[in-house]
Amino acid sequence: MALAKEAYRELEEVVGKEYISDDPALLDCYRYPLSHTAIHIGPYYRVYTPRGAAVLLPGSAEEVQGIVKVCNKYKVKFKPSSTFWSAWGFPLEDDTIQLDMRRMDKILEIDDKNNYAVVEPHVIGATLQAEAMKVGLNTHIHGPGASCSCLASATALGGLGPDTLYMGHHNENLLGVEWVMPDGEILKIGSVGSGLGWFCCDGPGPSLKGLVRGMVGTNGAMGVFTKCAIKLYPWPGPATLPVEGKPPAYKAVLPDNLRAYTLGFPSWKAWADSCYMIFDSGIGYVAHRQFNMFGRDLKGAMVRILSDPTRTLSDIEELLKDPEVQKMTEDMKRDYQIVLAGMTPGDIEWQDKALDKILEETGGWKVKAMLEPDLFNWSLLYMIRLGHKNLNLVFGGGYDGCFGLGGTPDFGTSGEPARVEQVTAFKVEWEKKGNVVACGGDGMMGGIGGMGGGGHSLWENFTHFDPADKASTEGTFEFFNATAKYGAEKGLGPGMEKMNDYARWTDGYTTPKEIRDRILGSAAQPEAFRYQRKFKETFNPNDLGDGYYRTLDDPDE
Amino acid sequence: MALEDYKADMERCSQCSYCKWIPFDQVKSWRFAKGCPSIAYNNFLSYSARGRYAVALSLLNGQSTYSDRVVDIVYKCTTCGSCDVSDKICRYNLEPLEMIHELKFRLVEDGQVLPQHTALIEHLRKENNMMEKPAAGRGDWAEGLDIKRVPGESAEVLFHAGCRFSYDEELQETARTAVTILKNAGVDIGIMGENEPCCGGRAYDMGYKEEFTRLAENTIKAWTAAGVKTVVTPCADCYHAFNRLYPPLGAKFEILHTVQYYDRLIKEGKLKFSKTVPMRVTYHDPCHLGRRGEPYVPWEGKEKKIKNQIVIYEPKKPRYNGAWGVYDPPRDVLKSIPGIELVEMERIREYAWCCGAGGGTRETYPDFSNWTATERIEEAKATGAEAIVSACPWCEMNFKDAINTSGDKMKVFDVTNLVKQAI
Numbered sequence: 001m002a003l004a005k006e007a008y009r010e011l012e013e014v015v016g017k018e019y020i021s022d023d024p025a026l027l028d029c030y031r032y033p034l035s036h037t038a039i040h041i042g043p044y045y046r047v048y049t050p051r052g053a054a055v056l057l058p059g060s061a062e063e064v065q066g067i068v069k070v071c072n073k074y075k076v077k078f079k080p081s082s083t084f085w086s087a088w089g090f091p092l093e094d095d096t097i098q099l100d101m102r103r104m105d106k107i108l109e110i111d112d113k114n115n116y117a118v119v120e121p122h123v124i125g126a127t128l129q130a131e132a133m134k135v136g137l138n139t140h141i142h143g144p145g146a147s148c149s150c151l152a153s154a155t156a157l158g159g160l161g162p163d164t165l166y167m168g169h170h171n172e173n174l175l176g177v178e179w180v181m182p183d184g185e186i187l188k189i190g191s192v193g194s195g196l197g198w199f200c201c202d203g204p205g206p207s208l209k210g211l212v213r214g215m216v217g218t219n220g221a222m223g224v225f226t227k228c229a230i231k232l233y234p235w236p237g238p239a240t241l242p243v244e245g246k247p248p249a250y251k252a253v254l255p256d257n258l259r260a261y262t263l264g265f266p267s268w269k270a271w272a273d274s275c276y277m278i279f280d281s282g283i284g285y286v287a288h289r290q291f292n293m294f295g296r297d298l299k300g301a302m303v304r305i306l307s308d309p310t311r312t313l314s315d316i317e318e319l320l321k322d323p324e325v326q327k328m329t330e331d332m333k334r335d336y337q338i339v340l341a342g343m344t345p346g347d348i349e350w351q352d353k354a355l356d357k358i359l360e361e362t363g364g365w366k367v368k369a370m371l372e373p374d375l376f377n378w379s380l381l382y383m384i385r386l387g388h389k390n391l392n393l394v395f396g397g398g399y400d401g402c403f404g405l406g407g408t409p410d411f412g413t414s415g416e417p418a419r420v421e422q423v424t425a426f427k428v429e430w431e432k433k434g435n436v437v438a439c440g441g442d443g444m445m446g447g448i449g450g451m452g453g454g455g456h457s458l459w460e461n462f463t464h465f466d467p468a469d470k471a472s473t474e475g476t477f478e479f480f481n482a483t484a485k486y487g488a489e490k491g492l493g494p495g496m497e498k499m500n501d502y503a504r505w506t507d508g509y510t511t512p513k514e515i516r517d518r519i520l521g522s523a524a525q526p527e528a529f530r531y532q533r534k535f536k537e538t539f540n541p542n543d544l545g546d547g548y549y550r551t552l553d554d555p556d557e
Numbered sequence: 558m559a560l561e562d563y564k565a566d567m568e569r570c571s572q573c574s575y576c577k578w579i580p581f582d583q584v585k586s587w588r589f590a591k592g593c594p595s596i597a598y599n600n601f602l603s604y605s606a607r608g609r610y611a612v613a614l615s616l617l618n619g620q621s622t623y624s625d626r627v628v629d630i631v632y633k634c635t636t637c638g639s640c641d642v643s644d645k646i647c648r649y650n651l652e653p654l655e656m657i658h659e660l661k662f663r664l665v666e667d668g669q670v671l672p673q674h675t676a677l678i679e680h681l682r683k684e685n686n687m688m689e690k691p692a693a694g695r696g697d698w699a700e701g702l703d704i705k706r707v708p709g710e711s712a713e714v715l716f717h718a719g720c721r722f723s724y725d726e727e728l729q730e731t732a733r734t735a736v737t738i739l740k741n742a743g744v745d746i747g748i749m750g751e752n753e754p755c756c757g758g759r760a761y762d763m764g765y766k767e768e769f770t771r772l773a774e775n776t777i778k779a780w781t782a783a784g785v786k787t788v789v790t791p792c793a794d795c796y797h798a799f800n801r802l803y804p805p806l807g808a809k810f811e812i813l814h815t816v817q818y819y820d821r822l823i824k825e826g827k828l829k830f831s832k833t834v835p836m837r838v839t840y841h842d843p844c845h846l847g848r849r850g851e852p853y854v855p856w857e858g859k860e861k862k863i864k865n866q867i868v869i870y871e872p873k874k875p876r877y878n879g880a881w882g883v884y885d886p887p888r889d890v891l892k893s894i895p896g897i898e899l900v901e902m903e904r905i906r907e908y909a910w911c912c913g914a915g916g917g918t919r920e921t922y923p924d925f926s927n928w929t930a931t932e933r934i935e936e937a938k939a940t941g942a943e944a945i946v947s948a949c950p951w952c953e954m955n956f957k958d959a960i961n962t963s964g965d966k967m968k969v970f971d972v973t974n975l976v977k978q979a980i
Contacts (some may be wrong), residue, residue: 022625023621023624024622025603025620025624025626026601026603026609026612026627028612029601029603029608032572033570034566035570036568057600083574084574084602085574090706102602103600123587126584127576127587127590128587130585130586130587131587132588145581147573147575148574228871242583243582243583246644246881246907247880253580309880310876312649313868313869313875314868314873315873316867386581387584388582388646388647389647390571390648391582391647393569393573394650395866395867396650396862396867397565397650398867400571428674431737434866437864437866437867438865458786464867465866466862466866468564468568472866495676548601
């Protein structure tokens with residue numbers, strides 16, 4: 001059923017003719033491909049997310065409010081998205097109104113006295129960071145990288161990333177929200193709601209921040225967030241990153257108080273011990289097992305390719321035969337990258353000494369090849385700006401994480417053999433089938449310390465496939481079914497590979513209720529989803545969001 | 558290649574959004590972070606490289622058909638190549654600019670054309686230029702110049718003025734100056750005058766591949782018959798056509814832009830400056846000289862997979878991502894002029910913002926084209942420069958038109974104009 005003509009006309013009146021379209025080809029640009037976070041969509045090949053009824057480009061909170069009121073009048077579902085990074089930004093049902101928040105892209109304020117920025121939905125990590133650095137501040141850039149919306153991450157998702165060690169998760173950095181509620185009312189949450197500025201997202205009274213976003217966020221399924229304040233952190237570097245070199249091998253020669261190292265360890269126990277010591281010592285600005293996303297066997301070659309503008313993927317096989325690359329790859333087998341940022345000359349010297357002491361005690365090392373000036377400056381820029389994150393798609397065009405070893409650092413590294421080696425061996429067997437990239441089984445990528453700067457790490461085992469190849473796509477889907485089963489049997493926790501299943505099913509549409517209830521009912525703390533159901537009934541009476549908001553019926557209903 | 562040959566790319570495009578921005582490492586501010594003028598102006602995702610991949614796939618799969626919106630999406634692209642640079646930061650095996658060209662070619666083949674383009678191409682067929690002027694007047698710009706005429710006379714270097722320099726009365730003096738500077742520096746140079754062909758590059762970027770091929774083959778034939786070995790042009794569009802599009806058709810000429818020739822002459826001591834030009838200027842990299850000005854590298858091969866699913870090409874495929882365009886020669890020329898202070902804009906070299914004149918948009922979407930140019934002028938003003946200098950007549954005219962519309966005081970020069978002032 002297409003959108004009623006009267007509804008379209010009213011929506012057009014809200015945003016203007018220029019900013020609404022229901023052209024079929026244009027609507028097909030707002031359907032998500034299989035490249036990542038949608039690999040579970042079946043029958044596994046060329047099935048994309050549903051086509052919306054219309055796309056609208058609102059330019060203000062008032063326009064968003066107008067759209068939402070029309071949607072309530074006609075009982076039409078709506079789905080906002082800012083930078084469209086993942087499957088959850090797209091409609092779950094036909095004839096949903098897609099809101100593209102692109103026109104609301106301003107950094108409204110940077111308060112360098114109180115360390116926060118007020119941003120609109122389409123402000124991305126790269127632009128906010130660039131502006132913050134001009135006043136000696138920095139912003140957390142979450143895992144998907146510098147291309148993604150800060151607001152979406154802070155309000156609607158978890159928002160963890162490599163710099164979480166120092167700057168926390170985005171949900172921890174949320175200091176205020178302007179929210180167009182599902183019924184069309186506008187609510188300002190936190191201190192800004194009392195006219196006191198954007199310094200605190202909680203209160204007065206019960207924290208609406210917790211109600212609105214919880215731990216994992218609303219995934220664009222509970223109204224539209226049109227403005228938010230994000231906490232900023234000290235940046236002890238230049239006002240502008242001094243980037244040089246030819247693309248894509250850009251580098252930055254930064255002052256000596258900023259240093260990037262790749263650390264290697266003789267055992268997984270040593271790896272985990274080093275993480276705890278880093279938490280205890282309070283050193284580090286960015287810490288992430290980053291380049292391993294290319295795989296244990298391939299990352300040395302890939303680092304060489306990415307840091308040299310003359311090289312391409314066609315050089316992989318030649319590089320893999322190079323003894324120096326082999327040595328580098330072996331040195332990086334159990335690794336992570338760390339950036340130290342000294343606030344004073346004494347601080348950087350202390351941090352570096354502390355790091356050396358940690359390495360001495362754990363038997364670890366700074367990988368020598370990564371200390372070469374070119375690689376040092378390349379990795380420093382890479383980790384600070386996070387502007388190359390979508391290299392996770394470089395091999396065949398598709399990737400998704402699986403397993404997801406989330407917990408304290410030794411959760412993934414303990415066991416006999418270590419859990420990371422167990423899942424590596426499991427993946428190696430599947431790599432032999434030929435449907436995913438053979439990278440050595442261990443494509444585990446993730447931060448070493450989240451949750452306010454320490455204690456929790458999360459790895460996802462990157463699995464690379466070709467979405468244009470039916471066998472590869474189907475084989476990857478089968479593999480992910482197997483990893484989910486394996487993870488459940490081994491008590492590894494929910495895998496990244498099935499993170500859309502509770503909302504979007506294999507036909508690309510809303511997951512059937514009985515399956516959804518089973519998934520959410522067996523998750524940790526299902527009471528939270530029952531609480532959210534009541535919250536949804538109160539704030540979203542016409543049910544105009546979608547299944548990405550996690551809700552459960554009461555058991556006796 | 559045909560549009561269908563890019564179907565795998567369409568499915569491998571992951572909607573990462575890099576195509577909309579300059580490379581993130583190079584972002585210096587919120588204000589000047591955008592890379593693609595098309596989506597920056599039109600906003601819907603469909604007006605980006607990712608969007609055009611999705612539109613093309615939708616058409617190929619029969620999920621949608623041609624509409625006014627589809628035509629608008631396809632042609633409202635300056636083919637500046639910004640998306641191609643930013644995409645390839647992370648995606649080593651996608652070719653968005655090639656696909657966009659193929660999409661335009663397909664629309665032209667299917668008769669989905671714009672009337673403004675049709676009129677231009679009709680005129681091009683009859684009168685051999687993109688300026689809607691009579692062919693007979695093409696050599697008028699050189700009237701009175703003591704310069705050799707090829708093919709009647711032989712010269713070591715052929716000066717190719719290009720359509721705009723030949724016909725645009727406001728710019729003709731630049732062409733006269735350029736050829737005179739080269740001649741006075743001892744270059745054995747000649748022109749083809751009224752016999753000079755159109756390079757066809759702008760027709761190519763509009764989607765008229767057949768017309769381009771006809772023009773290119775005629776040009777190659779004419780140059781070969783005249784014994785031409787080296788061609789120098791002051792036009793970035795012509796440079797790109799000769800340098801990148803002609804070699805696959807068999808052309809084997811040395812192609813230089815005038816800024817490259819000036820740079821060479823300065824470094825050889827054959828071009829010297831005696832006057833000071835006290836001016837703070839900024840340089841605009843024309844897309845066709847910069848990121849699209851990389852030299853052509855012959856390649857014939859096929860896709861292959863290694864490590865199960867890593868897509869590579871056998872033999873190794875050349876990687877065009879703007880790294881090897883012409884960036885330093887114009888800057889070196891400007892820096893060598895006494896009194897000139899060169900200040901850089903935020904978006905330069907391979908990630909420069911487009912002037913808005915390319916892809917047929919100047920002719921069909923004047924508001925979009927003018928907005929794109931105005932954005933660049935704003936960026937130039939932010940440097941404190943009093944003049945924006947370029948090396949392409951299309952950029953120059955688009956900037957001048959934008960300034961005339963806005964009433965700005967920014968001056969616009971070709972590098973040649975400043976070289977002349979310094980001699």
